[in-house]
Amino acid sequence: MSVHPRTRTHTRTRTSALLATAAALVVALTACGSPAGGMPGMSHNSGAAEAHDNHDNPDNHGGNSSHENHSDRSNPGTAGGLASEEGGYRLDAAAGTLPAGTATDFRFTVSGPDGKPVTAFALEQTKLLHFYAIRADLTGFQHLHPELAADGTWTAPLAALAPGGWRVYASFTPDSGPGRGTPLVLSRTVTVPGDAAAATATATATATATVAPTTTVDGYTVTVEGVPNAGTAGELRATVSKDGRPVSDLQPYLESYAHLTAFHAGDQAFAHLHPEAAAKDGAGTGGPTLSFHAELPAAGDWRLYLQFQTAGTLHTAAVDVRVTD
Known part of the structure; x- marks a missing residue:
């Protein structure tokens, strides 16, 4: 089984840190009375994520973001893409507050060890940078490919956001400087x-899956099987069907037949997984079953967002899985 380089790098370097907190996370979920139906909205965990927001939100320090996020700076190796700075590279946002209910542009830069904005990035799955946004309750997922200006400023066109705490992630590989060729995820x-x-209540009321490995989106049914134990490499299989029939006309999307992103309940730790079989030369079709290398490092609830394309339309399916020790 092949392993995508980004998955291997982040999993190996961060597994030990996440395992150290896994027990505490499970206790927290249990103490909050998380039932088998506790994943949608995840209001029992959103408080922890909101509390973390106060440490690195630029508005909470009332000044230039280059002087903020002290907690992340003191822990540059924060696991799961939860740090704003790592290896001398830093994610700086132009604003720490965004409007609710309306599309907005989010501008940011990635600065290098020399303190200057990075302008050279290596292509990763046909893009220079992958940008993600997720609400504290793991709803509202957005995966974008922002534009880079000559001065190193990125602009991500976000769709309307619901009120609450959000985390944004930049996944990239520098193509110059001391970090050249090293995949990074900053947030x-x-x-x-x-x-x-109210936004959480709405998300909970409209959720169709409750810690369930199956969901339906745009008429397609997506089922995930084979979730491994925490920190253990294994195979995860996603099957796509429609009207009870297997779907075998998945089109290439970002050099593969599906794109899989996972977020851990409570701390919003990030994991990026890819299918075992890549789409070759951007041609052909795939499905109905896609195999992924999976090594989710922490126990607890994870929300997986599977993106796949058919007939030129991109679909995003959210499924929930529970990883045990």
Whole structure:
């Protein structure tokens, strides 16, 4: 089984750190009375993520973001893409607050060890940088490919955001400097003002899956099987069907037949997985079953976002899985 380089790098370097906190996370989930139906909305965990937001939200320090995020700076190896700075590279946002209910541009830079904005990035799955946004309750997922200006400023066109705490991630590989060729995932938190409790209630009421490995989106049914134990490499299989029939016309999307991103409940730790079989030369079709190398490092609930394309349309399916020790 082949392993995508980014998955291997982040998993191996961060497994020990996440395992050290896994027990505490499980206790926290249990103490909050997380039932088998506790994943949608995950209000029992969103408080922890919101509390973490206060440490690295630029608005909470009332000044230039280059002087903030002290907690992340003191722990540059924070696991799962939860640090804003690692290896001398830093994610700086132009704003720590975004408007609710309307599309908005989010501007940011990635600075290098020399303190200057990085402008040279290596292609990763046909893109220079992958940008993600997720709400503290793991709803509202967005995966974008922002534009890079000559001065090193990225602009990500975000769709409307619901009120609450959000985390944004930049996944990239520098193509110059001391970190050249090293895949990195950096993140920051942002706040969207408004009634976060109401937004959570709405997300919970409209959720169709409850810690369930099966969901339906745009008429397609997606089922995930084979979730491994925490920190143990294994195979995860995603099957796509429609009207009870297997779907075998998945089109290439970012050099593969599906793109899989996972977020850990409570701390929003990030994991990036890829199918075992890549789409060759951007041609052909795939499905109905895709195999992934899976090594989710921490126990607890994970929300997986599977993106796949058919007939030129991109679909995003959210499934929930529970990883045990």
